[in-house]
Amino acid sequence: MWQTLPDSLCELGESPFWHPQEGALYWIDIPGRCVLRTRGAIGPDVVVERWPLPEEPGCIAPARRGGLVLALRSGIHRAREWGGALQLMRAADYDTATMRFNDGKCDPLGRFWAGTLNEPKTQRNATLYCLDARGGRTPVVTKMANEATTANGLGFSPDGGTLYWSDTAAHVVRAWDWVGDSNTLSRERVFHQFAAKPEGWSAESGVPYEGRPDGATVDAAGDYWSAMFEGGQLLRLSPDGTQFEAIPLPVQCPTMPCFGGDDLRTLFVTSARKGRPAAEIDRLPASGCVVMRRVEAAGSPVNFFDD
Numbered sequence: 609m610w611q612t613l614p615d616s617l618c619e620l621g622e623s624p625f626w627h628p629q630e631g632a633l634y635w636i637d638i639p640g641r642c643v644l645r646t647r648g649a650i651g652p653d654v655v656v657e658r659w660p661l662p663e664e665p666g667c668i669a670p671a672r673r674g675g676l677v678l679a680l681r682s683g684i685h686r687a688r689e690w691g692g693a694l695q696l697m698r699a700a701d702y703d704t705a706t707m708r709f710n711d712g713k714c715d716p717l718g719r720f721w722a723g724t725l726n727e728p729k730t731q732r733n734a735t736l737y738c739l740d741a742r743g744g745r746t747p748v749v750t751k752m753a754n755e756a757t758t759a760n761g762l763g764f765s766p767d768g769g770t771l772y773w774s775d776t777a778a779h780v781v782r783a784w785d786w787v788g789d790s791n792t793l794s795r796e797r798v799f800h801q802f803a804a805k806p807e808g809w810s811a812e813s814g815v816p817y818e819g820r821p822d823g824a825t826v827d828a829a830g831d832y833w834s835a836m837f838e839g840g841q842l843l844r845l846s847p848d849g850t851q852f853e854a855i856p857l858p859v860q861c862p863t864m865p866c867f868g869g870d871d872l873r874t875l876f877v878t879s880a881r882k883g884r885p886a887a888e889i890d891r892l893p894a895s896g897c898v899v900m901r902r903v904e905a906a907g908s909p910v911n912f913f914d915d
Contacts (some may be wrong), residue, residue, distance in 0.1 A: 610858050613876070613898040615656040616644070621878030621898060622823060623667040623711070625910040626868030633868055634676075635878050635898065636665045643668060643676070645690070650874070650900070659691050666709030667722055672912040677739075679709035679722035684739055684749075686915070697747045698739060707734075711760040711823055711864070716768055717788050718742050718914030721752070723759020729777055734759045736773055738791065741915040752793060753784070761824040763832060765847065766908055772799060772832055774821040779804055781821050781834065783849075799832070800849045811838070811860055811888055818843065818854075823864025828872070828906045835862035835877060840892075842877065858894045860884065867907020875903045 618637035625634055627645075634645045641664055647655040666679045675688040683699040700709070702724060712722030715738075723736040734756040741747040753773055761774030761781055771786040771793060783799035786792070806815050819839015826832050830847040840860045844853035859879040868874050881889055881896030889895050 609901045610894075610899045611901065612858075612894045613646070613650070613656075613900055614652060614654055616898040617896050618644070618878070618880075619882040619896060620863065620880040621896065622863050623665070623713075624864055624866040624868075624876050624878050624898065625668075625670065625713070626866060626872070626876070626907075627670055628909060631870070633866075633876055633898070634668065634670070635876075636668055638664050638666065639882055641665070643678070650869070657690075662694075664708055666725070667712035669712070669714045669720055669913050670910060672718070672914050677714075677720050677913045677915075679712055679720075681708040684709070684720065684722065684737075684747075697741065698749045702733075702735075710734075710758065711762055713762055714911035714913050715764055715788065716911050718912060719791070720913050721762055723756070723762065723773065725758050729757050732757050732775075732778075734775070736762070740791070741913075744915060747915075750791070752791075753782075753796075761821050761834060763824050763826040764911075765826060766828060766830050770847075772824065772826070774824065774834070776820050776822055776837065779820045781824075781832070781845075781849075798849075800845055800851065802836075805838070811840075811885075822862065823878075825865050825867060825907060827867065828908050831905065833865050835864050837861050837863065837880070858899055859892055859897070860888055860895060866910075867903075867905075872907040872909065873903055873905070874900055875905075875907075876900045 620638045643659040663681045685694040710725040720739045724734045736753040756775035757777035763772040774781040779802040781799040784793040785795045819836025822835040822837040824834045832845040842855040861880040
């Protein structure tokens with residue numbers, strides 16, 4: 609039932625979202641240093657445009673006044689139009705030789721959130737930042753959470769009361785109570801702890817491994833959909849953290865799902881092929897592409913950045 613989006617091949621696809629006004633899917637290729645988007649109806653004749661960037665993007669989000677907000681290695685930038693000039697909104701406060709921005713998105717009130725990634729994976733010093741530029745104010749960045757190695761899986765519940773954030777390396781998704789107006793987090797807890805990767809595991813070993821939580825999305829009913837890197841599947845968790853559905857994928861390393869289409873019932877999933885064994889790519893040729901299928905569940909519309 610899965611289809612591959614034409615001309616969507618990336619080394620490490622990430623941060624997909626559906627732009628409702630444009631009827632377009634946006635996503636990024638992190639090592640490929642570009643933003644991608646579709647033009648025209650999603651189908652065999654769809655056109656995919658690529659916008660080269662000067663450094664690795666970690667995540668992107670649409671802006672209500674047009675264009676994008678982008679978390680690049682060096683900091684958070686604003687582009688007023690596709691392919692336009694990058695305006696630095698806030699420089700990174702970490703060592704860019706060993707860290708970069710990774711997963712992120714906007715909250716329902718128009719702030720932009722982005723977490724970091726410790727590339728050597730030697731320290732749990734990844735941080736979740738929130739940038740507020742609403743009403744044209746000077747951008748203010750606040751550190752909201754930390755103690756992670758690889759920031760991923762950011763999501764907000766439909767009622768705006770819960771924030772989710774995963775640490776891929778630790779195989780865990782955490783949750784907080786979130787008050788949007790005051791932008792405060794409380795009651796930190798483990799939402800779901802996945803089993804660790806078995807020693808010596810490989811996709812050809814036959815040893816069971818469900819993968820580790822990468823990017824995620826939350827649907828309109830409040831279920832949390834996690835892309836399980838190396839697990840070749842999406843896992844769907846209820847609002848209480850119970851895993852109740854596993855959806856096999858035609859790629860070993862999914863990176864992030866999102867809902868799109870006019871009714872938000874087309875599920876898009878980005879994936880990775882960078883550093884993967886040749887035998888795996890031969891077996892799963894969609895690796896690195898966007899795969900998609902229709903589903904019964906409906907997603908929530910993307911949140912826009914306000915500035």
